[in-house]
């Protein structure tokens with residue numbers, strides 16, 4: 001059987017379906033392979049270890065959303081309007097709530113009509129945005145390591161990808177100054193986000209200011225992915241809307257997934273320069289209708305009435321972080337505390353020598369039933385790192401650390 005792989009900017013070609021997976025792996029740079037290999041290994045470990053599997057590999061919280069949010073959704077669910085397609089105009093009430101939240105939170109004015117757009121998750125927004133603003137072959141910059149949809153979005157848009165490697169010795173600060181004048185000149189878009197997944201670095205406002213200044217001088221667009229804006233454990237998370245120039249060339253992506261534990265409801269929003277919001281709106285008009293108004297009703301309650309709710313999440317993740325750092329040290333693999341909630345990120349233990357992060361995580365989950373995320377899933381700079389998501393209660397975290405420690409002794 002033969003299948004056709006269509007993409008206007010790629011040569012149209014025919015290939016046997018058996019060859020499609022490797023052709024796609026090549027096109028998507030191998031990172032999707034890392035996650036699917038881990039998925040297979042976890043499924044196998046689940047069969048083997050059953051409920052003893054401790055999955056710390058997904059940044060998806062174990063905490064419930066606020067009950068006021070689900071109550072508002074439930075109340076709205078029976079309405080006919082919740083089951084119909086939701087056109088852009090019907091998202092206006094939530095866009096007004098967004099603009100009011102932006103004003104209170106950052107002291108920034110955004111027009112809910114032209115500068116705010118609802119998304120089906122910030123992942124969706126960052127993945128579609130390059131399609132809205134780039135021509136095939138345009139240059140786009142991402143951080144390495146970085147969140148997979150940043151790379152995926154550039155690939156979907158057939159962009160040429162410039163990776164900016166982050167280094168622990170720089171405190172994971174993006175070395176924008178290392179870009180040559182030619183590289184700066186050729187860039188059309190930069191996509192990145194702080195607080196940063198996977199390094200769990202909070203970042204600082206002057207990092208974004210530096211990016212915006214460079215963007216201004218070289219006519220580059222800046223897309224800042226900020227779903228963790230409420231999850232800085234030390235200091236204040238940076239925000240692109242506080243950097244001068246966002247109204248000309250910036251767009252920032254926010255989410256309900258992390259701050260209000262609503263990841264499964266798939267709702268988020270972008271705030272940005274009017275032409276960028278309008279371009280993304282156009283692309284999305286071809287791709288999706290908006291989330292149901294029932295889900296929007298819950299999101300409005302979060303913004304209008306539960307702005308401070310994420311504070312309790314910070315306390316919870318801080319406790320878990322400190323607990324896990326101690327448990328890992330006791331297990332013989334000291335892992336440094338990170339200033340951002342939800343994740344730990346560290347180098348592989350020295351006992352594993354030159355083993356890469358994927359081999360390490362595959363063997364770990366197979367032998368112990370504990371799943372961490374291989375750093376290589378976020379880019380080659382993560383090759384020898386792992387990410388641990390603090391998405392289990394403390395006794396489970398202790399057990400995970402003990403199993404890992406016992407396993408390391410056998411190597």
Ligand SMILES: Cc1ncc(COP(=O)(O)O)c(C=O)c1O
Pocket residue numbers: 059120121122123124147193197225227254255256257263266267268
């Ligand atoms: C940097 C980053 N952006 C986006 C997302 C996905 O957010 P959403 O659920 O809003 O799509 C995640 C989830 O882990 C993330 O880490």
